Amino acid sequence: MGQCSKFQKSIYNALLKIPQGKVTTYKILAAHLKCRSSRAVGQALKRNPFAPQIPCHRVIASDLTPGGFKGKKNGAAIRQKLKLLATEGVKFTNGHLAEPAIIWRFHQEK
């Protein structure tokens, strides 16, 4: 972790607060970090050297599509992401999140 910037530490710390079975979005996460660019968050996650110990797979896009995983926006990596999420009880149907109600918003801390 010594190689990580404060920004990345904040991201990883926030990720660890997401309960199993819930997901958040790049935008929500960015807002929680007081960062106006969700893109910056996505780039940090791509660089995440600790996947999947740090649950970067619990972050999806705002339109409820899976987003990316392991640097890829589609392909085997995404299938693995969906599989991981399925293991945690998060289901996707027809390419989008089945139950938007499980989206984790940081405002309630529990």
Place this chain on the structure above:
DNA sequence: CACCGATGTCCAA
């Protein structure tokens, strides 16, 4: 549906 600009951060030269 496709394109484009705004936005914060990281990395290589």
Place this chain on the structure above:
DNA sequence: TTGGACATCGGTG
């Protein structure tokens, strides 16, 4: 120190 590249988003045509 600087210029491009991003696991994005929202607006617009």
